[in-house]
Amino acid sequence: MxxxxxxxxxxxxxxxxxxxxxxxxxxxxxxxxxxxxxxxxxxxxxxxxxxxxxxxxxxxxxxxxxxxxxxxxxxxxxxxxxxxxxxxxxxxxxxxxxxxxxxxxxxxxxxRASPDWLPRDLPAGLSAALWKRASGMARLALRRFPAAVLIQAPGHGEVSAGRGGDPVRVVGAPGELILFLSGRQRVSRVQIDGPAALADRLRSAHLGM
Structure with missing residues (x-):
């Protein structure tokens, strides 16, 4: 269990x-x-x-x-x-x-409030559990964002979110995506691909539940 x-x-x-x-x-x-x-x-x-x-x-x-x-x-x-x-x-x-x-x-x-923090290697079961939450969280956190946002966790899956328009892709491990989508963009390690203005807006958007 x-x-x-x-x-x-x-x-x-x-x-x-x-x-x-x-x-x-x-x-x-x-x-x-x-x-x-x-x-x-x-x-x-x-x-x-x-x-x-x-x-x-x-x-x-x-x-x-x-x-x-x-x-x-x-x-x-x-x-x-x-x-x-x-x-x-x-x-x-x-x-x-x-x-x-x-x-x-x-x-x-x-x-991550410590200046010398490093990302953890999460157990596979924890990463899988976090991805289940991230995939649903993305639709809620990004429901008003003016772009077609593709959230990808390599080895776990992908989910589409946002209101549509220019495409933006956010790629990261499930834990990093959870932090990003909960409004902690500045300490999450994800890759954002897309128009620079939209990427910058996404990094500073008020996300979270």
């Missing part, structure tokens, strides 16, 4: 423990403490977790997140490492589906 979500959770928690609560992340303005609080809110506060995606609830969610962030660092890390079994997103039924991409992205948010 796949354990990608658990492996990424453990690796992220170990890394945050090593770096401490004040280390930078790829998320602008967020430290590792802020990121840990986000993860705890998402799993343990369903009353506020909707604010992660829904603008009307964002203010409430942020107030809750700041209160969580004030907890002792050791407690925060323990809460990230050991999610409650009752959590809608982290119980044994939903964990792999809901958390593989989430924890991969945030693991890389911490890793």
């Amino acid at each position: 796949p354990r990608n979500a658990r492996s990424e959770r453990e690796a992220l928690t170990d890394l945050m423990q090593t770096l401490g609560p004040d280390a930078p992340t790829v998320n602008e303005g967020w430290t590792t403490r802020d990121l840990a609080a986000h993860l705890v809110l998402r799993e343990r506060r369903p009353d506020a977790a909707g604010g992660i995606m829904l603008p009307p609830l964002r203010g409430y969610a942020e107030r809750v997140r700041l209160r969580i962030a004030a907890r002792p660092w050791s407690r925060l890390l323990n809460e990230v490492r050991r999610p409650p079994v009752w959590s809608p997103v982290s119980n044994p039924v939903t964990d792999e589906l809901a958390n593989t991409m989430e924890f991969f992205i945030h693991h890389e948010d911490v890793r």
